[in-house]
Amino acid sequence: MIKMLNLNSPDDNSNRNSLQDPVSLNVGGEIYNTTLDTLTRCRDSMLGAMFTGQIPVLRDNRGNIFIDRDGKVFRYILNFLRSSSLDLPDSFSELALLRREADFFQIHPLLEEICRYEASVPLSLRGGPLGAMIIVNVESAVRVLHFNLRHGPENYELCTCPVRAFTVDIFCTWRAFLALLCERFTYRTSQGLTSPHPCSQNRLKLEWVPKPDELPQDQYDKQHYQGLTVCNLEVTNADNIISMHRNPSEITDMQGFVEELLKVSLAEGFKVDVITPDPAEILNCTSLRLVKG
Structure with missing residues (x-):
């Protein structure tokens, strides 16, 4: 308590x-x-x-x-x-x-x-072991959701809505870095923001479904979907009173997630080592490897 x-x-x-x-x-x-x-x-x-x-x-x-x-x-x-x-x-x-x-x-x-x-x-x-490695695998899939939309007491309309589900599997030999990711990224659920947890000492799996505009909130919650946000800490000082709060912003696609992941990892001394399938399209990768050096 x-x-x-x-x-x-x-x-x-x-x-x-x-x-x-x-x-x-x-x-x-x-x-x-x-x-x-x-x-x-x-x-x-x-x-x-x-x-x-x-x-x-x-x-x-x-x-x-x-x-x-x-x-x-x-x-x-x-x-x-x-x-x-x-x-x-x-x-x-x-x-x-x-x-x-x-x-x-x-x-x-x-x-x-x-x-x-x-x-x-x-x-x-400096800031973790030299040679620490991050391996990231990303996937996305489109699912078609069917639901009844109520217009009146006896008036229902069968609706369909495509939703895109994202999955990210992260393996990192430096456990403290996974803790940083769990602090930076949070899930948005019907109960509020919750932090993800590593699957094991060296592995973190993230799964989320951004809510399409055409999907009613109650139907989104009924499917137990959750969004993903990236949180930035903001500090304000008004009338000599310090206030600290997180400012979450939605991750709506995989490119946005990869961009935020790169910001965190590069700031901690990692360098991009391998990009698949196209090294010139890092934000559209399916797998990524970074090495601390």
Whole structure:
């Protein structure tokens, strides 16, 4: 059970108590204990806004403040806030994930330290293992959907509507990259946005059906179809209140998906290796291989 609380609300005694040290955090299942001074070290960050009462927080059933982010990587963020120093082990291979988390929390000094770290370490240690590989296979198929359209109590019309179903199978030897994709792409269902989950440690499968304009929403939902969106994080600061939200946009064809996938993978240091069937038509490929190098 998770409860949302507004730290500024005077009507909830637990809100006032929650502002006392020490603060216990549950970040993605990992428990951390720290102080308000540490959490508000960067006042213009999301954590600074959360723990100065500008953004409501959640609590789990044990009373810990809950943050739905990567719990293991958060230790490096918390240590940076404590010491103003980025201390990573020599074998650290999730720099891209750490950078994404620091960007989510909008901790600008940490982002600057990560950039300096990337410039100082050997290429093979930057943001994941050198030689990491992504293999992408894409498919699309047109299905004809038949349904009854009601015009009145006893007036029904048999209608047909073609829908295009898309399937993407992604294999990646760098598991942290799949986590980034699950954060970037989300399904749109009748219940709202939901994140995809890898099929295994190294494999992610995405399936979606964009809704045609001529297909009624209730018929689309009846088939349990789901759309796919790409989410970009937007940060606004109005009246000294920081607001962070995702701005999802629909993926309506395979070309749009491949374009977004390339943006993410190239930003993480991957390079296109093999394109099938036509190397000159990368957005119309049926399979794609990228290598980190």
